[in-house]
Amino acid sequence: MKFLIVGAGAVGGYFGARLAEKGEDVTFLVREKRKEQMKKRGLRIQSIHGNTTIQAKTITMEDTGLFDVVLLGTKAYHLENVIETIRPFIHDQTVIIPMLNGIAHLDRLRKAFSTEQVIGGLCFIESTLNEFGDIVQTSQIHRFVFGELNGERSERVKKIEAAFAGTNAMIEVSDSVLTEMWHKYMFITTMSGVTTLYNQPVGPIRELPSGEQVIRGLFAEIGAIMRAVGAPIADQVEEKQWKQMGGVEYEMKSSMQRDMEKGLPIEREHLQGYLLKLAELHQIQAPILATIYTNLLFYHPESS
Amino acid sequence: MKFLIVGAGAVGGYFGARLAEKGEDVTFLVREKRKEQMKKRGLRIQSIHGNTTIQAKTITMEDTGLFDVVLLGTKAYHLENVIETIRPFIHDQTVIIPMLNGIAHLDRLRKAFSTEQVIGGLCFIESTLNEFGDIVQTSQIHRFVFGELNGERSERVKKIEAAFAGTNAMIEVSDSVLTEMWHKYMFITTMSGVTTLYNQPVGPIRELPSGEQVIRGLFAEIGAIMRAVGAPIADQVEEKQWKQMGGVEYEMKSSMQRDMEKGLPIEREHLQGYLLKLAELHQIQAPILATIYTNLLFYHPESS
Incomplete structure (x- = not known):
């Protein structure tokens, strides 16, 4: 082979x-x-x-x-x-x-x-x-x-x-590889989104009550989008992902965040951008996702 | 006198x-x-x-x-x-x-x-x-x-x-000074919120379609909170404020943003924080406001 x-x-x-x-x-x-x-x-x-x-x-x-x-x-x-x-x-x-x-x-x-x-x-x-x-x-x-x-x-x-x-x-x-792919997609879109928005590792964000509100809110928005397009995600996967995020090392950074620190290109359109397009197509409100995506638009690797 | x-x-x-x-x-x-x-x-x-x-x-x-x-x-x-x-x-x-x-x-x-x-x-x-x-x-x-x-x-x-x-x-x-105070409160909470979140003057934010979505979404969240507490704001004030923001100079920064650049204290709790408390009290969803407030929590003037 x-x-x-x-x-x-x-x-x-x-x-x-x-x-x-x-x-x-x-x-x-x-x-x-x-x-x-x-x-x-x-x-x-x-x-x-x-x-x-x-x-x-x-x-x-x-x-x-x-x-x-x-x-x-x-x-x-x-x-x-x-x-x-x-x-x-x-x-x-x-x-x-x-x-x-x-x-x-x-x-x-x-x-x-x-x-x-x-x-x-x-x-x-x-x-x-x-x-x-x-x-x-x-x-x-x-x-x-x-x-x-x-x-x-x-x-x-x-x-x-x-x-x-x-x-x-x-x-x-x-x-159930497709389900696993969607689940991972939800997790890393959220993880990379909040860590790049706040320029913080995951720990300081998730430990703030309002940080938890943002993370859970983002999982919920993404879950709603994924369900609207018929993605085979599990029931209550959002809750499981929040628990999973709680188990990640305090100082963990997302790879998108590390790429930004190095001035490298990022997968903005492939991750956050694509989900936001699906949200618009299905008229799902995704205010936190839009807020995060806007932040990523201000990153211009070619000029850094 | x-x-x-x-x-x-x-x-x-x-x-x-x-x-x-x-x-x-x-x-x-x-x-x-x-x-x-x-x-x-x-x-x-x-x-x-x-x-x-x-x-x-x-x-x-x-x-x-x-x-x-x-x-x-x-x-x-x-x-x-x-x-x-x-x-x-x-x-x-x-x-x-x-x-x-x-x-x-x-x-x-x-x-x-x-x-x-x-x-x-x-x-x-x-x-x-x-x-x-x-x-x-x-x-x-x-x-x-x-x-x-x-x-x-x-x-x-x-x-x-x-x-x-x-x-x-x-x-x-x-x-109608009370109405004017609430209107100004809506405007500066939004203006200071987005400019500090993105570390950009107002122009580059409002000209992005997703930036417009964030700004209008934030006006809408704040309007919903203000109406829930019985604030005497005008009908469609959110639309007027969006137009007002369009008239602000492209390179305009918020005073909160300038204070942050200088390492000075900011009115986070008085502006965004108080509105978020009212939102919780009246169970109004305010995801963008919470996202912005979380960002401000990472600013520690005493340590800068």
């Missing part, structure tokens, strides 16, 4: 390396500069689950080849470029698994390729690239979940599961 | 000086340090309506004397101190006119003194103290409005009006 990992960043790079470490046939689709870097240093992981250095197979967009599974480990704002870049490497039976946050990319991918080729995926990991391009993975959780969007335990999913079996990471097939 | 101006800052100092300039009997109640400063330099005004230097009469809290009209030109967070400080200078017939923003101080003053002694007041002026303690007044409007809270054109109001007649400022008696 030939895997193509699109991007060798903090997410795709990590899970791809774990898969390669186990001996699967893994190739990374990267840009020339990253290819050179990986050639010189190998693909290195520093992780509390064990360090490793992979002599990774890499290709760039000029190369050729066909793959059975394509894992998308890129940022949402690169999606359109990625779609065009991966086209030559995909055949009729290739399965495309996005690892992106949010939900808007699913429809886009299904339109760009075919409904059947795209399955669901999401991951839970805290990782970053250091100055040498090494992947630094810092907390207990390194989990990747995938599955058919209709929840079916299909033959192709079983094959992919078998390929992942025994990797040094938590890889799971889910029969 | 003996006037006592409490504070000789950018607001009370300005209108008090204009009244003294005309020849009325005006005394400023100030702290020792300000007294010394005013003794050395005089009370100086730099204004587009004309500069002036007043050899102002000053007293401090150790002095004695009784006054007919007391104008409160202090910040809301000094209200409790001010109440105790001015007690010795007030007799049964003294009229107290607050010039503070907001509305919560009215009840507090009427309780501390008597219902009859407190009338309504508000002003519209852009002014600040420079490093020498001079008052710098920079835009066309220098307007002070006062009147009985029930709108009556009483004898005492007519006397005060007569004393103010001919001063180099716009001084007006209003038969």
Whole structure:
């Protein structure tokens, strides 16, 4: 089974390396500069689950080849470029698994390729690239979940599961991957929204009574939007998410917040913006979400 | 008619000086340090309506004397101190006119003194103290409005009006001063709220479609709260305030925002906080107001 990992960043790079470490046939689709870097240093992981250095197979967009599974480990704002870049490497039976946050990319991918080729995926990991391009993975959780969007335990999913079996990471097939994707979407939209609005880690916000009111209010707005579009979210998921936020480390920052601190692009339109569009379409009031989105509009990475 | 101006800052100092300039009997109640400063330099005004230097009469809290009209030109967070400080200078017939923003101080003053002694007041002026303690007044409007809270054109109001007649400022008696106070309260709570939340002048916020949504949403929340408590606000005042905000200079900042930039205390509890308390009392949803108030809680002037 030939895997193509699109991007060798903090997410795709990590899970791809774990898969390669186990001996699967893994190739990374990267840009020339990253290819050179990986050639010189190998693909290195520093992780509390064990360090490793992979002599990774890499290709760039000029190369050729066909793959059975394509894992998308890129940022949402690169999606359109990625779609065009991966086209030559995909055949009729290739399965495309996005690892992106949010939900808007699913429809886009299904339109760009075919409904059947795209399955669901999401991951839970805290990782970053250091100055040498090494992947630094810092907390207990390194989990990747995938599955058919209709929840079916299909033959192709079983094959992919078998390929992942025994990797040094938590890889799971889910029969409700779409629900999990929506749930995560709700959580990170809220988490990134309030932490960037207040320029604070999560702890000081959630411990204020009015901060709790804002967080719960935002969960409620997003829940109302998701239900209006028929998203398969669980009953009372908002309450569970508030509890989940209570369990997050006090000093935890969102990755969007860390990206803003570094002057990097953010997934504003893919996360908050898309939900706000759905809210307008279905005439759902989302005042806190609009307040947060407006704040993100004042962030201009290209000028920072 | 003996006037006592409490504070000789950018607001009370300005209108008090204009009244003294005309020849009325005006005394400023100030702290020792300000007294010394005013003794050395005089009370100086730099204004587009004309500069002036007043050899102002000053007293401090150790002095004695009784006054007919007391104008409160202090910040809301000094209200409790001010109440105790001015007690010795007030007799049964003294009229107290607050010039503070907001509305919560009215009840507090009427309780501390008597219902009859407190009338309504508000002003519209852009002014600040420079490093020498001079008052710098920079835009066309220098307007002070006062009147009985029930709108009556009483004898005492007519006397005060007569004393103010001919001063180099716009001084007006209003038969709807309470309505004007609530309207101004709505405007500055919104203006200071959004400009401090986004750390932007008003122009860039109001020109964004989602910024307009936030501003109008906040006006609507505040309008709902004010109507729930029976405030005498005008029908469709929210729409008028949105238009008024459209007429404000693009680069205009709120005074709360300028105070935050200087690390000074702000009137958070008096403005946003009090409205939010009323909202809770009457179970009105005010998500944008709560989002803004939470942001202000992260401002700690004592530590900056």
